Amino acid sequence: MKWLPGQPVVDARTPALKARLERARARLGRAPKLRVFLVGEDPASHIYVEMKRKRGIALGVEVEVVRLSSGSTAPTLWSLITQANQDPSVDGILIQRPLPFAAEAPGAPGLQEWVSASKDVDAFHPFHLGRLGQGEPQITACTPAGIMALLDHYEIELEGRLACVVGRSPLVGQPMGLALLNRSATLIQCHRKTERLSALTRQADLLVVAAGSRGLITAQHVKPGAVVVDVGIHKKSQGGITGDVLADEVSKIAAQMTPVPGGVGPLTVHFLFENLVTLTEARDPISGVTRLYTERA
Amino acid sequence: MKWLPGQPVVDARTPALKARLERARARLGRAPKLRVFLVGEDPASHIYVEMKRKRGIALGVEVEVVRLSSGSTAPTLWSLITQANQDPSVDGILIQRPLPFAAEAPGAPGLQEWVSASKDVDAFHPFHLGRLGQGEPQITACTPAGIMALLDHYEIELEGRLACVVGRSPLVGQPMGLALLNRSATLIQCHRKTERLSALTRQADLLVVAAGSRGLITAQHVKPGAVVVDVGIHKKSQGGITGDVLADEVSKIAAQMTPVPGGVGPLTVHFLFENLVTLTEARDPISGVTRLYTERA
Numbered sequence: 001m002k003w004l005p006g007q008p009v010v011d012a013r014t015p016a017l018k019a020r021l022e023r024a025r026a027r028l029g030r031a032p033k034l035r036v037f038l039v040g041e042d043p044a045s046h047i048y049v050e051m052k053r054k055r056g057i058a059l060g061v062e063v064e065v066v067r068l069s070s071g072s073t074a075p076t077l078w079s080l081i082t083q084a085n086q087d088p089s090v091d092g093i094l095i096q097r098p099l100p101f102a103a104e105a106p107g108a109p110g111l112q113e114w115v116s117a118s119k120d121v122d123a124f125h126p127f128h129l130g131r132l133g134q135g136e137p138q139i140t141a142c143t144p145a146g147i148m149a150l151l152d153h154y155e156i157e158l159e160g161r162l163a164c165v166v167g168r169s170p171l172v173g174q175p176m177g178l179a180l181l182n183r184s185a186t187l188i189q190c191h192r193k194t195e196r197l198s199a200l201t202r203q204a205d206l207l208v209v210a211a212g213s214r215g216l217i218t219a220q221h222v223k224p225g226a227v228v229v230d231v232g233i234h235k236k237s238q239g240g241i242t243g244d245v246l247a248d249e250v251s252k253i254a255a256q257m258t259p260v261p262g263g264v265g266p267l268t269v270h271f272l273f274e275n276l277v278t279l280t281e282a283r284d285p286i287s288g289v290t291r292l293y294t295e296r297a
Numbered sequence: 298m299k300w301l302p303g304q305p306v307v308d309a310r311t312p313a314l315k316a317r318l319e320r321a322r323a324r325l326g327r328a329p330k331l332r333v334f335l336v337g338e339d340p341a342s343h344i345y346v347e348m349k350r351k352r353g354i355a356l357g358v359e360v361e362v363v364r365l366s367s368g369s370t371a372p373t374l375w376s377l378i379t380q381a382n383q384d385p386s387v388d389g390i391l392i393q394r395p396l397p398f399a400a401e402a403p404g405a406p407g408l409q410e411w412v413s414a415s416k417d418v419d420a421f422h423p424f425h426l427g428r429l430g431q432g433e434p435q436i437t438a439c440t441p442a443g444i445m446a447l448l449d450h451y452e453i454e455l456e457g458r459l460a461c462v463v464g465r466s467p468l469v470g471q472p473m474g475l476a477l478l479n480r481s482a483t484l485i486q487c488h489r490k491t492e493r494l495s496a497l498t499r500q501a502d503l504l505v506v507a508a509g510s511r512g513l514i515t516a517q518h519v520k521p522g523a524v525v526v527d528v529g530i531h532k533k534s535q536g537g538i539t540g541d542v543l544a545d546e547v548s549k550i551a552a553q554m555t556p557v558p559g560g561v562g563p564l565t566v567h568f569l570f571e572n573l574v575t576l577t578e579a580r581d582p583i584s585g586v587t588r589l590y591t592e593r594a
Contacts (some may be wrong), residue, residue, distance in 0.1 A: 049322060112431060129430045130423025133475070134467040160490045163498075168478050170431040177486075178430070181465050184490040186497065193457045193481040200459075200483065243418075 002256045004229075006146070006266040008151040013270065014059075020059055020277045032122060032280050034092040034272070035060040035084050037197075040070035040076060040100035049096050055269050061276065064090075070100045078105035078114060081083070085116040091283070092121040092276040112170070118283065121275040124171055132178045138282065139275040144176040147208060147229055147268025154256065156206065156227055159184040164195070164204035166190045166217070166244070172210045172231060182204075197221065209244040219249040228257040231264050299553045301526075303563040306450040306496060310567065311356075317574045321388075329419065329577050330359040330379050330388040331569070337367035337397035338525050346393050351567050358573065361387075367397045375411060377401035381414040388580070389418040408469070415580065419571040421468055429475045435579065436572040441473040443564025444526055445480070445507060451553065453503065453524055454482040461501035463487045463494070463514070463541070469507040469528060479501075487508070494518065506541040516546040525554040528561050564587040 024032050038049045049065060056063035068077060069284055077099070084090045084171045093115045117125040123132075140148070140289035167173030177189045188200050192211075201207055209217050209281040210231035211235065222228060232244030243260030244254040250294045251257055258264055321329050331353055335346045346362055353360035359573070365374060369415045374396070379386045389414045400408035414422040420429075420438040428434045460482040464470030485497050489508075498504055498518040506514050507528035519525060520545065529541030540557030548554055555561055 064409075110431075110433060126425075126431055127423050127426025129424065129426065130427030133426045133430060133471050133571070134407075134423055136407060160492045172473075174478075176534040177484075178471075181471075181486060184488070186491040187474075187484070187486040188486070189478060189484040189486070191478070191481070191483070192509050195457045195459075 001251050002156050004150060004227075005258050006150060006258065007152050007262065007263050008221035008263055008268045009146075010152060010270045011177045011257065012150065013149065013274070017270075017274055017277065018019060018059060020281070022271040023275070024205045024277055025060065027291045028280070030089075031060055031062040031150060032091045033064060034094060035064045035066060035090045036094045036096060037068065037077060037080065038074060039068040039097045042098070042100070045096045045098075051269055052094070053256070055201055056273060059267055059273050060274060061219050073105075073110075074099075074101050074103050075105040077103075078108045081114045086117060090119065091280045092272075093119045093273065094121055096118060101269055107126075116278060121272050121279065122171075123175075123275060127168065127177055129178070132182070135182045137179075137182075139244075139278050140179060140271075141175045142268045142271035143148070143172045143210070143231060143264060145271040145274070146264055147176065147231070148179050149271070150229070150258070150264070150267055152225075156256070158206070160186070161205040162186050162203055162255045163206040164190060164201050164210065165208045165210065166194075167212065169210065169212075176208055176210060177287070180208075187217065203210055211244050214242065215244070215246045217245040217250060219253050220227060222250050222253045224253050225255045230258050230260050231265065232260065233265070298548050298551060301447060301451050301524075301553050301555045302559050303447060303555065303561055304559065306443075306447050307563045309450060309566045310446065311572070314567075314571055316358060316573065317578070321577045322357065322499070322572055325340045325388075325577070327386075328359040329355055329388045329573060330361060330386060330389045331391060331573055332363060334363050334365065334377065334390070334392045334402070335375060336365040336369060338391070339395070339397070340445075342393045342395070344466075348496075349391070349566055356570050358570060366546060369394075370402075371400050371405075372402040374400075374436050375405045378411045382416060387416065388577045390416045390568065391418050418569050418576065419468075420472070421571060426467065426472055426475070429472055429479070432479045434476075436575050437476060437568075438468055438472045439486065439565045439568035439572065440507070440528060440561060441468045442474065442530075442568040443561055445476050446568070447555070447561070447564055447580070448503075448524075452558060453553070455503070457483070458502040458504040459483050459485065459507065460501055461485040461498050462489060462505045462507065462508065463491075463508035464528070466507065466509075466547045467493060473505055473507060485550070508541050510541055511514060512541070512543045514542040514547060515549050519547050519550045520553045521550050523550070525551045525559065527555050527557050529557065530562070 055065045084093050102191045112124045117127040123139045128159045131248050164179045166193040177187050197222045202223050208229040214234040230243035230245040350360045376581045382388050409421045414424040461479045462474045465488040474484050478484050495518045499520050502525045505526045511531040527540035527542040
């Protein structure tokens with residue numbers, strides 16, 4: 001069994017990313033800027049934002065964290081996002097999930113559309129999911145983008161192979177399935193309503209688990225010799241984190257497998273900045289309008 | 298074996314559609330208007346456009362067909378589409394495919410984005426595919442929308458059932474898969490690179506074939522008792538049309554099946570007008586801006 005750690009993939013991609021960010025900086029006359037909105041006191045959210053901030057600074061990105069108290073309201077956040085969408089000094093915007101309130105504000109669309117597609121480094125806007133579904137993504141949601149980079153780095157063949165994604169969330173499972181189809185894998189997409197889950201997962205050459213269900217995938221779910229990617233993150237009561245896959249037993253069956261921690265996680269953070277630079281490169285420095293997508297601010 | 302014709306589904310849906318169109322007409326002070334762009338001399342395209350025009354007129358929609366010769370250019374078409382996007386008297390826009398030239402024009406995005414999402418009755422814009430992928434479609438591409446209506450009309454259960462879509466085109470196969478996932482079917486999505494196709498299709502309770510390959514699906518591809526939906530349209534040399542499914546032999550295996558012709562086709566045309574009225578209802582009569590989606594014209 002070969003482990004597939006994420007950090008070597010990040011390390012291999014970092015020089016090219018730094019070079020692109022340096023060119024963007026030269027063109028803009030300033031560091032590319034990411035504005036992060038962090039609402040409330042959820043400790044995990046604070047840890048994630050701090051990881052993103054540190055990684056951005058190491059890459060030469062200006063990361064501005066806007067902290068709002070848990071007593072703030074959706075209309076306040078919507079108003080601040082709208083300002084950031086229009087602000088030409090802001091290249092990328094990120095809303096740390098989950099929010100402590102329902103994202104409902106007068107005149108506002110669904111939360112996935114609050115951040116302009118042209119600044120949406122998470123690629124959560126339906127425009128980005130749609131372009132991915134059409135096989136021509138501008139940017140892809142960070143976790144699926146990171147997993148595709150990991151599979152390529154470890155030279156895992158996809159064309160014609162049977163891939164199974166467990167999970168269909170709009171932010172991970174759904175774009176993951178579309179990204180695999182774009183690379184000509186055959187796709188089985190399972191979710192909480194799937195009957196006889198193991199009969200399906202056991203057929204897959206590549207199993208990507210993004211179910212958000214600790215230890216869901218056991219040895220009986222896995223085809224011998226399969227490649228297994230575990231997107232789950234769950235706190236263990238004794239400390240540390242674990243995934244959606246029971247690693248002890250599945251590692252005896254699979255040929256290759258991502259660890260938790262140290263698998264997909266570092267790539268997800270990394271792709272925020274690949275997406276940031278892609279969006280920055282697409283922006284016309286004169287008009288501030290992106291070439292690939294325009295929308296009313 | 299029970300046949301699943303499309304016309305009864307159209308007939309059942311028409312009164313509600315007419316009532317919505319009538320309300321739109323009262324609100325607008327004129328009939329809702331669909332502008333169709335037809336380029337070149339392809340006979341099939343002319344037949345399809347005429348079908349759409351007649352159906353529109355029967356529903357009380359104003360259908361304007363803009364005919365361009367095959368000698369016209371992509372920049373000319375792009376300029377006319379841009380005008381129509383901005384024209385408040387045009388409620389819906391449709392470009393009849395295929396075009397006789399590559400859809401490339403200075404300043405233009407990919408063809409799927411030429412028609413503003415707010416007027417794109419085909420729902421080919423990535424915004425619509427993305428919203429479908431997020432489980433909150435405003436409108437859905439006409440063929441998948443029609444198939445979902447057909448499955449509902451004939452009370453075919455989807456939740457937890459294993460559905461297989463053969464084909465992954467951005468206009469049919471891809472949104473079909475997403476629509477089935479939204480209804481909690483488990484999805485197998487196959488395509489031309491799929492290995493051992495029949496081993497996968499044969500597992501499916503519901504098989505939707507949109508491969509564009511005449512007679513691809515034979516008895517050995519179908520689970521006994523399955524529901525089979527055939528999206529294919531192919532001219533027979535002896536006249537008439539046939540589908541992607543070998544109906545003679547598959548009809549002995551399947552429990553229910555759509556005919557070709559007379560299955561999915563009438564629903565595809567019908568949903569152009571359901572989509573038209575949905576987009577018209579979403580448009581603010583004062584500003585001309587849709588509530589669900591705004592973009593720079």
